[in-house]
Amino acid sequence: MTKTALGFALLATSMLAACGDDSSTTPGNIYLRVAHLSPNAPSVDFCIQNGTGSFTGPVLKSLGVTAGLAYPQVTKYLTVTEGTYTVRLVAPNAASCDTSLAGLPTYTLPALSNGTYATAAAVGLVGGTPGFTVKPFVDDFTAPAGQGRLRFIHASPGTPAVDVGVLAAPTFTPIFTNVTYPSIGSGTGIDANGYYATAPLTNVTLSARPTGTTTDALVIPGVSLAAGSTATAFAIGILGSTPTPLKVLLCGDNAAPTGELSTCAVAP
Numbered sequence: 429m430t431k432t433a434l435g436f437a438l439l440a441t442s443m444l445a446a447c448g449d450d451s452s453t454t455p456g457n458i459y460l461r462v463a464h465l466s467p468n469a470p471s472v473d474f475c476i477q478n479g480t481g482s483f484t485g486p487v488l489k490s491l492g493v494t495a496g497l498a499y500p501q502v503t504k505y506l507t508v509t510e511g512t513y514t515v516r517l518v519a520p521n522a523a524s525c526d527t528s529l530a531g532l533p534t535y536t537l538p539a540l541s542n543g544t545y546a547t548a549a550a551v552g553l554v555g556g557t558p559g560f561t562v563k564p565f566v567d568d569f570t571a572p573a574g575q576g577r578l579r580f581i582h583a584s585p586g587t588p589a590v591d592v593g594v595l596a597a598p599t600f601t602p603i604f605t606n607v608t609y610p611s612i613g614s615g616t617g618i619d620a621n622g623y624y625a626t627a628p629l630t631n632v633t634l635s636a637r638p639t640g641t642t643t644d645a646l647v648i649p650g651v652s653l654a655a656g657s658t659a660t661a662f663a664i665g666i667l668g669s670t671p672t673p674l675k676v677l678l679c680g681d682n683a684a685p686t687g688e689l690s691t692c693a694v695a696p
Contacts (some may be wrong), residue, residue, distance in 0.1 A: 456542025459505040459569075460513070461690060463549040463679075464497045465583040465664050466560055467672035471496035472550070475525035477514040477534075483525035486518050491688050496520025500664050500677050502692050504685035505545060512539040515548055515562055530554065535562035545569045545681070547660075551583045551610045558585050563610050568623045568658045569682045576653040577623040579681075580604045580613040584663040584674055589639040592661070596635040596647045606639045629653040636663065636676070648676055648695045658682045664694075
């Protein structure tokens, strides 16, 4: 997305295949990625636990990424056995999964069934309000024939509800309305996972404004969405902050990853 359009392809890894308990029934797979969207949290690695099994990881270290996941990076999808997962954040290059980073608790995700794509997003502020947590989102990985899917997730702590749409003032047309932190957008034509199906987009302008106002808080020019692509626009950062200002992180949900990361770009 942005001026370099995000393509689409599935390139999931089969690591972590040993997660979960043995069973007489062969389980299916789910596809899970982790997004670091907390503007004041340090870099992290993570471990995962399926049900009551042992924690597996640290995951990024096992992939050769000893520096961890930094704000605002998003891992590629990892292939894991279906089930109910608990996520434990640990320090980059941690020796084991035994100790959570900075005393943070573990976070249990809802049960995910065979074939599900999902993002576990670290949001909020460490030691601040709203507090740090891990929030799950189920992702769309396909789009209707000849169309793309676009989603907006409000992940900017302290920023009021916003409307997101096409073009800037005074010709703004809303798509996602009254989106509050930390949730997906909703509105006419929005599916259960927060995606809006649209004809392909080529160099359009997206903008966001506080709900009930006519003033643009963010204007993102040059956004493209190819037919068959699914993408998420995350509002990230802190409104009025200098080191971590309010921005949009545009991620191609079904784009080929870049190394161990999803293909994302920060704008503007």
